Amino acid sequence: xxxxxxxxxxxxxxxxxxxxxxxxxxxxxxxxxxxxxxxxxxxxxxxxxxxxxxxxxxxxxxxxxxxxxxxxxxxxxxxxxxxxxxxxxxxxxxxxxxxxxxxxxxxxxxxxxxxxxxxxxxxxxxxxxxxxxxxxxxxxxxxxxxxxxxxxxxxxxxxxxxxxxxxxxxxxxxxxxxxxxxxxxxxxxxxxxxxxxxxxxxxxxxxxxxxxxxxxxxxxxxxxxxxxxxxxxxxxxxxxxxxxxxxxxxxxxxxxxxxxxxxxxxxxxxxxxxxxxxxxxxxxxxxxxxxxxxxxxxxxxxxxxxxxxxxxxxxxxxxxxxxxxxxx
Amino acid sequence: xxxxxxxxxxxxxxxxxxxxxxxxxxxxxxxxxxxxxxxxxxxxxxxxxxxxxxxxxxxxxxxxxxxxxxxxxxxxxxxxxxxxxxxxxxxxxxxxxxxxxxxxxxxxxxxxxxxxxxxxxxxxxxxxxxxxxxxxxxxxxxxxxxxxxxxxxxxxxxxxxxxxxxxxxxxxxxxxxxxxxxxxxxxxxxxxxxxxxxxxxxxxxxxxxxxxxxxxxxxxxxxxxxxxxxxxxxxxxxxxxxxxxxxxxxxxxxxxxx
Ligand SMILES: Cc1cc2nc3c(=O)[nH]c(=O)nc-3n(C[C@H](O)[C@H](O)[C@H](O)COP(=O)(O)OP(=O)(O)OC[C@H]3O[C@@H](n4cnc5c(N)ncnc54)[C@H](O)[C@@H]3O)c2cc1C
Ligand SMILES: Nc1ncnc2c1ncn2[C@@H]1O[C@H](COP(=O)(O)O)[C@@H](O)[C@H]1O
Numbered sequence: 206x207x208x209x210x211x212x213x214x215x216x217x218x219x220x221x222x223x224x225x226x227x228x229x230x231x232x233x234x235x236x237x238x239x240x241x242x243x244x245x246x247x248x249x250x251x252x253x254x255x256x257x258x259x260x261x262x263x264x265x266x267x268x269x270x271x272x273x274x275x276x277x278x279x280x281x282x283x284x285x286x287x288x289x290x291x292x293x294x295x296x297x298x299x300x301x302x303x304x305x306x307x308x309x310x311x312x313x314x315x316x317x318x319x320x321x322x323x324x325x326x327x328x329x330x331x332x333x334x335x336x337x338x339x340x341x342x343x344x345x346x347x348x349x350x351x352x353x354x355x356x357x358x359x360x361x362x363x364x365x366x367x368x369x370x371x372x373x374x375x376x377x378x379x380x381x382x383x384x385x386x387x388x389x390x391x392x393x394x395x396x397x398x399x400x401x402x403x404x405x406x407x408x409x410x411x412x413x414x415x416x417x418x419x420x421x422x423x424x425x426x427x428x429x430x431x432x433x434x435x436x437x438x439x440x441x442x443x444x445x446x447x448x449x450x451x452x453x454x455x456x457x458x459x460x461x462x463x464x465x466x467x468x469x470x471x472x473x474x475x476x477x478x479x480x481x482x483x484x485x486x487x488x489x490x491x492x493x494x495x496x497x498x499x500x501x502x503x504x505x506x507x508x509x510x511x512x513x514x515x516x517x518x519x520x521x522x523x524x525x526x527x528x529x530x531x532x533x
Numbered sequence: 534x535x536x537x538x539x540x541x542x543x544x545x546x547x548x549x550x551x552x553x554x555x556x557x558x559x560x561x562x563x564x565x566x567x568x569x570x571x572x573x574x575x576x577x578x579x580x581x582x583x584x585x586x587x588x589x590x591x592x593x594x595x596x597x598x599x600x601x602x603x604x605x606x607x608x609x610x611x612x613x614x615x616x617x618x619x620x621x622x623x624x625x626x627x628x629x630x631x632x633x634x635x636x637x638x639x640x641x642x643x644x645x646x647x648x649x650x651x652x653x654x655x656x657x658x659x660x661x662x663x664x665x666x667x668x669x670x671x672x673x674x675x676x677x678x679x680x681x682x683x684x685x686x687x688x689x690x691x692x693x694x695x696x697x698x699x700x701x702x703x704x705x706x707x708x709x710x711x712x713x714x715x716x717x718x719x720x721x722x723x724x725x726x727x728x729x730x731x732x733x734x735x736x737x738x739x740x741x742x743x744x745x746x747x748x749x750x751x752x753x754x755x756x757x758x759x760x761x762x763x764x765x766x767x768x769x770x771x772x773x774x775x776x777x778x779x780x781x782x783x784x785x786x787x788x789x790x791x
Pocket of ligand 2: 539540542571575594595596597633637650652654659661662663664
């Protein structure tokens with residue numbers, strides 16, 4: 206069975222973001238017609254991007270008010286787009302906005318839902334999804350019942366689709382009947398994430414994190430240089446953010462960000478359970494620690510027992526060498 | 534301020550997980566269920582706001598089967614919640630967040646609520662769906678990933694922040710709102726022994742959940758990953774050799790190298 210899929214797009218600097226491209230790839234792999242949806246200031250031009258990835262029909266809600274309202278303000282137009290596209294599946298990225306939309310749309314559109322999905326396929330007319338649970342300690346398979354489903358995919362679990370320039374049509378939609386209660390909250394500011402020049406922590410496909418073993422804020426450049434050589438984002442344990450060596454936006458773990466990159470490198474991090482839950486679903490985990498009995502080695506795939514002050518410079522140099530970058 | 538905090542009984546992080554006999558779900562036998570993870574932070578946040586805003590009350594609500602759900606509510610009372618309601622899940626074993634949200638909304642809608650606090654995601658299914666679904670069912674704005682939630686008496690609005698992909702958002706909102714909490718101002722407190730003993734005698738109200746209008750998600754399979762056998766350790770004599778070996782493995786074996 207195949208049925209229409211509507212992909213909820215997110216964009217920055219006028220273009221659809223990486224997580225949205227992953228969702229487009231998934232939508233195309235399901236078979237059946239695919240349409241796109243974007244909302245907020247700049248939606249009209251970002252919607253044109255869908256065509257670049259083989260999605261011929263896109264719905265744009267050019268309404269700057271939506272940028273300053275909670276996610277629920279988008280559901281009236283989202284439902285209208287799903288109806289217009291004949292979609293019975295709405296796919297969103299695993300972002301904060303995406304997660305907020307899932308619960309809201311599941312109720313308002315009477316859909317079955319699943320988040321953090323790493324596999325999905327049609328099975329006897331129902332959508333079957335697979336998702337890691339318990340911080341990656343188990344995996345569940347669920348059947349989503351009924352005629353409508355809303356699914357958030359897990360970041361980095363799917364490849365972005367190849368470009369397939371398709372002449373696309375953009376249809377404009379109004380915001381629709383947004384409940385007044387949803388317009389009472391006010392977003393008063395957005396501070397850009399402290400992310401240096403590398404990718405953001407939750408979007409990165411490689412993350413290098415430093416812990417208390419780095420010993421001082423002055424030494425953190427060793428972690429940052431390894432990250433820079435790999436094109437990775439920099440993370441930290443709570444010991445580091447609590448000590449003020451790096452801002453809390455760097456923190457990985459239960460009370461920080463949950464990350465699931467292709468490669469996670471933990472440097473001078475002991476592996477407390479509160480840190481582990483934030484990185485355990487990474488595909489490959491490397492630990493560098495001077496203590497061979499550190500618990501991080503129980504969850505890592507590869508380990509180096511050693512002094513990070515010796516290992517990191519050598520590793521950065523080796524990465525730069527194989528990537529053809531000039532020696533630092 | 535009337536604060537409702539939703540808490541879900543979840544397996545203790547130390548528990549060994551095992552599939553049920555039919556292979557569809559977690560085997561709940563021999564599992565210790567606790568108040569944990571983001572829900573602990575949600576309770577902490579509720580208590581901090583109660584302490585900051587005179588005349589506040591905290592009502593803990595949980596949907597689930599006997600006896601674990603009552604036990605988790607007793608822990609919430611031992612921590613300082615004033616009142617607790619157990620929404621009896623009866624035989625519902627779908628573990629579906631929409632079913633849970635509908636059952637919780639049945640109680641929350643009829644109880645005073647200026648603020649409904651949930652965890653950012655439950656420690657077991659990690660769906661992060663219930664707060665937004667509750668918002669829709671109650672007709673109230675909802676926000677996930679909230680940190681630093683304060684009440685500003687001068688403007689009668691909440692002030693809070695959300696770390697999102699683009700950075701850190703600042704918000705204000707009037708009552709009522711639903712929040713999926715990422716972090717309270719403080720680390721969760723632990724209950725004192727006298728309070729734990731007293732909570733054993735506390736009255737827990739019981740509500741029956743209205744049956745869901747239809748089926749949403751049906752669990753088909755619960756799988757455990759092959760046990761992580763621990764890291765493959767890299768043997769080396771010099772740091773350069775360690776670096777070369779690791780880079781080679783990451784490129785050729787793990788294939789994660791750009
Ligand atoms: C409610 C709560 C929430 C929490 N949330 C989080 C969270 O979100 N994220 C988080 O990270 N933590 C969190 N924590 C804290 C967590 O329990 C740990 O305290 C913290 O993760 C420890 O950080 P660390 O591994 O950097 O430091 P440590 O545990 O001190 O480990 C330092 C490691 O560095 C190694 N080392 C030292 N010198 C060297 C060297 N020269 N070369 C190589 N290795 C070296 C040591 O062997 C050691 O293993 C939380 C705690 C609580 C109670
Ligand atoms: N069965 C439940 N009983 C009470 N609260 C729940 C229940 N399920 C989820 N919640 C609340 O909703 C939050 C998010 O859960 P979830 O959407 O399942 O990840 C949890 O942290 C709880 O605060």
